[in-house]
Amino acid sequence: MAAWKLAxxxxxxxxxxxxxxxxxxxxxxxxxxxxxxxxxxxxxxxVTGPGGEIGKALASNPRIAKIAFxxxxxxxxxxxxxxxxxxxxxxxxxxxxxxxIFFADVMDHDDDYFDKALEGLRSLPLxxxxxxxxxxxx
Numbered sequence: 001m002a003a004w005k006l007a008x009x010x011x012x013x014x015x016x017x018x019x020x021x022x023x024x025x026x027x028x029x030x031x032x033x034x035x036x037x038x039x040x041x042x043x044x045x046x047v048t049g050p051g052g053e054i055g056k057a058l059a060s061n062p063r064i065a066k067i068a069f070x071x072x073x074x075x076x077x078x079x080x081x082x083x084x085x086x087x088x089x090x091x092x093x094x095x096x097x098x099x100x101i102f103f104a105d106v107m108d109h110d111d112d113y114f115d116k117a118l119e120g121l122r123s124l125p126l127x128x129x130x131x132x133x134x135x136x137x138x
Contacts, residue, residue: 001070002018002020002031003031005018006018006044009066010039010043010044014065015042015043015045016043017045018044019046019047019049019058020046021071022050022051025046029046029048032044032046055075056078056082059078059083060082060083062088064083064086064088066090066091067083068090068091069090069091069092070093071093073095076092080092102121
């Protein structure tokens with residue numbers, strides 16, 4: 001996901017500061033290592049750590065020219081709030097996650113897994129409306 005956000009920004013001649021999710025920084029750090037010899041120093045900057053503190057510092061920093069965020073709606077609201085002070089333009093992709101994907105062999109066995117798959121499918125409209133917990137993501 002980071003690549004399709006980074007490529008246009010870097011291609012347009014911008015330096016980028018990217019903060020991966022706190023629980024999944026490794027893939028982005030590996031990608032940064034792979035492109036380290038291609039990009040000039042300082043073009044791609046990866047900042048890891050607790051999202052609340054670092055996200056607030058980035059989203060409220062007047063040196064930031066644009067914010068792109070993909071994630072939870074609650075966090076997106078905070079980013080909008082933080083960026084409203086220095087009036088930083090934002091692109092926010094907010095909402096639910098964890099789509100249900102069923103392969104053809106899911107019906108091969110009438111078992112607990114099949115029952116859970118059907119339960120997840122039935123609860124999809126409720127979880128999209130945020131009126132019930134989203135068990136697929138737990």
